[in-house]
Amino acid sequence: MVISNTVFILICIVFSIVIVALIFRFALQNSKKLYGKGVKGKDYYTGALVKKDSLGDNLRKLFTGKSLDDNDLLKLEEVLLSSDIGPQISSTLITKLRLKGLNTIENAIEFLKKELHDIICDKEYILKDGVLNIVLVLGVNGVGKTTSIGKLANFHLKKGKTVLLAAADTFRAAATEQLTRWAKVMDIPIVKQGEGADPASIVYDAVDSAKSKGVDLLIIDTAGRLQNKKHLMDELKKMYKIIETKGGCDTHNLLVIDATTGQNAFHQAHVFNEVVGVNMIMMTKYDALSKGGIVFNISKKLNIPFTFIGKGEKIEDIEVFNREKFIERIFN
Numbered sequence: 001m002v003i004s005n006t007v008f009i010l011i012c013i014v015f016s017i018v019i020v021a022l023i024f025r026f027a028l029q030n031s032k033k034l035y036g037k038g039v040k041g042k043d044y045y046t047g048a049l050v051k052k053d054s055l056g057d058n059l060r061k062l063f064t065g066k067s068l069d070d071n072d073l074l075k076l077e078e079v080l081l082s083s084d085i086g087p088q089i090s091s092t093l094i095t096k097l098r099l100k101g102l103n104t105i106e107n108a109i110e111f112l113k114k115e116l117h118d119i120i121c122d123k124e125y126i127l128k129d130g131v132l133n134i135v136l137v138l139g140v141n142g143v144g145k146t147t148s149i150g151k152l153a154n155f156h157l158k159k160g161k162t163v164l165l166a167a168a169d170t171f172r173a174a175a176t177e178q179l180t181r182w183a184k185v186m187d188i189p190i191v192k193q194g195e196g197a198d199p200a201s202i203v204y205d206a207v208d209s210a211k212s213k214g215v216d217l218l219i220i221d222t223a224g225r226l227q228n229k230k231h232l233m234d235e236l237k238k239m240y241k242i243i244e245t246k247g248g249c250d251t252h253n254l255l256v257i258d259a260t261t262g263q264n265a266f267h268q269a270h271v272f273n274e275v276v277g278v279n280m281i282m283m284t285k286y287d288a289l290s291k292g293g294i295v296f297n298i299s300k301k302l303n304i305p306f307t308f309i310g311k312g313e314k315i316e317d318i319e320v321f322n323r324e325k326f327i328e329r330i331f332n
């Protein structure tokens, strides 16, 4: 009798655990319905990245088989805005569409593709011979600078180039450790000092080292603290001065922006460009649920070319930015 009581209690406990687990799963499922595919496109259960709806998908869903009237054009403008295309560009496009009198969604999509294609500013980054090519990697914390440096280095190594890394983000010790791991994975040299070291002195050592080794490309990680423009400018100016004094270098300022941050990325591009001048942009996290529409605003208003796309956390998740491909991707 005592045993059967114990068994009964055990059964009750197991039963309660199963009920709680079912309730928990049901709640998760509901939140998944509410929030679509989850933060940054990760599936709640498997953690795998899911395909995002393209701009084209969203437009076709809204207007299948109908001809477009004025009301539809307003809805179309909302879809453009929700894709981070920005109010000015969206409203100009709608005005043009209205004037053109295009009356089917497929015609409108073809028109938008062409217009948006022409806005994008892109440029390939080609290493020069006979000089030390330097890429100074800028951007606020967390956008993916250090990860992108690993990808960029690997990209050029695969093309037969030699690469040296410089850990000039001395603000946090973790940044140097992270870059050191990348250097180890690729078996390439890295110039670094301890946390809090003067970034300019690292750049000094790195340029010397790159020249004595005769490497093709030196990639420099920076801290990029946007909160203090004056400090950022002073820190970077010191670096430029050193590079200039050493001579024989072709230097590019690469700004890294996170595609999932929408108009915030525009603000960062604006400020970095104003403070130090930006020659090229790498847009990271394009694998996540970002719409990527920020490319248009930055291209149109700041005229800074997009050069690379980051599309995952692995070293090979990098792509050369190409506007034809980009347009196809956001519409298909």
Ligand SMILES: Nc1nc2c(ncn2[C@@H]2O[C@H](COP(=O)(O)OP(=O)(O)O)[C@@H](O)[C@H]2O)c(=O)[nH]1
Pocket (backbone or CB within 6 Å): 139, 140, 141, 142, 143, 144, 145, 146, 147, 148, 178, 284, 285, 286, 287, 288, 310, 311, 312, 313, 317
């Ligand atoms: N999904 C995804 N994550 C990325 C990408 N690039 C970087 N990350 C992640 O973003 C986080 C911040 O990256 P990190 O390189 O440390 O940024 P930093 O502070 O700018 O140097 C890390 O968890 C990276 O794995 C990307 O293209 N896609």
Ligand SMILES: [Mg+2]
Pocket (backbone or CB within 6 Å): 145, 146, 147, 169, 175
């Ligand atoms: Mg970093």
